[in-house]
Amino acid sequence: MVDTQVLGGPVERSDEILTPAALEFLAELHARFADRRDELLAARAERRAEASRTGRLDFLPETADVRASEWRVADAPEDLADRRVEITGPTERKMAINALNSGARVWLADLEDANTPHWSNVISGQVNLYDAVRGLIDFTSPEGKRYELTPGARPAVIVMRPRGWHLDERHLTFDGRRAIGALVDFGLYFFHNVKALGERGSGPYFYLPKLESHLEARLWNDVFTLAQQRLGVPHGTIRATVLIETIPAAFEMEEILYELREHASGLNAGRWDYLFSLIKYFRDAGADFVLPDRNDVTMTAPFMRAYTELLVRTCHKRGAFAMGGMAAFIPNRRDPEVTEKALAKVHDDKRREAGDGFDGSWVAHPDLVGICAEEFDAVLGDRPNQVDRLREDVSVTAAQLLDVKATPGAATEAGLRAAVDVGVRYLASWLGGNGAAAIHNLMEDAATAEISRSQVWQWVRNDVELDTGQRVTTDLVRSVLAETKTALTGELPAELLGPAVELFEQVALADEFPDFLTLPAYERI
Ligand SMILES: CC(=O)SCCNC(=O)CCNC(=O)[C@H](O)C(C)(C)COP(=O)(O)OP(=O)(O)OC[C@H]1O[C@@H](n2cnc3c(N)ncnc32)[C@H](O)[C@@H]1OP(=O)(O)O
Ligand SMILES: O=CC(=O)O
């Protein structure tokens, strides 16, 4: 008998989510898979150390057969055949309703990059998903505005994104060990909703974040297999779209799809974590891997083109969907000029993706749904997707995926100041419970904030010279951080600003690079 402890405080309706049967299901998932998760995290560190020493990564010789042989992923279920527009967003109740009503085909219900895993967010997110699945979600704002699903309209199909393998859930323990965030998020959603989703002609669909290898995909596949057996639903009921958002995963796209082929739906080009991962992986591998200012690194940089082209090619070869990523530009309903610029940028981004062969893409805001739809409609017309466009013209080498030094742009003082400012503002938001925020008219979330802080770390480590001739040193960053703190005093609540500044210093300047900023941040909430 497993000793299961719920250490988190009461959250409204948590008794409906943390039922004895659901906790027993989670306990079994942990008993079966927690050790393997730990081993895979340790393997990540070993592989990273090797890549940093050699400055290289390559396609795996031991899986050449998988790349050479004929196989395809499972056919898409009917309600996932057309994914031309997907809106992402946290599972907060009002935003959930807005996303479901947005006109997007899919809502990526995010318990990951856009979510602070406060216990209350973790549980209330599950409550909101439970109601959303059943079409019974409504809300009245403090100002008295009513929110409900638009009568007669087709709500977006829910694809839930659990936390990545690295994050624990400390409010739940099994035999004294912290639970694994990914298994908690996946397990609760699957346990409570698999039957209700099936009755409504949908299914338990997931986005899987931050994988670093096909062995991590195999672990997910084994989790799915056991979960389906336990709940008595057919093997293959689950569908997963994997984010290719780490640099090692880019070298294992085919293998990841292969491991999950009975459950796989597609791959997504998660551009922000991808950039973060590239910096993290090669942070101490020398000047060839130093990126310019974050805003200079666009999707047309040669190494980013190589990555997205390979993703489309790989997916379509295997009958899987290639999903585009997030343009960070968001409209501002109070500022038409900002909105006009954002809309133009998003048009460009989605037009490029649709033209490259992606089957659909992401938007961060309801006002962008129409733009993404327009660009994909122009290419797809009445077809639900373009999986049949094989992109046999594409051939990408390891060297192209790693060709960072061909990226145009410069490291500037303004870029350093922006990285510190955005990093601190975002961390304050995250600590306060909002994992996604509009900062200077850009969407910021855990992935974009990771770029800011890891870039500062890398610039210090590589003694980078800025456009002003100054070298980036620990002292320089500390003085920029102090100025940023002064500038933000009064604008951000003191109880968030102080910890955010401390945390930024920790994740951007520590000798030992913290693998994820959310790891130390989580210990503070
Ligand atoms: C790198 C990645 O992983 S990307 C995926 C993860 N990131 C995300 O999902 C971010 C999603 N986007 C958001 O969270 C939000 O758009 C933000 C935080 C960036 C901006 O939100 P706001 O400041 O509230 O924007 P704004 O004031 O313009 O919102 C207008 C309305 O649209 C709603 N809205 C905005 N974005 C979303 C969204 N993504 N989903 C649902 N509703 C939304 C707001 O709730 C608001 O509704 P209301 O008029 O009923 O009050
Ligand atoms: O999750 C998406 C990303 O860009 O990161």
Ligand SMILES: [Mg+2]
């Ligand atoms: Mg991400």
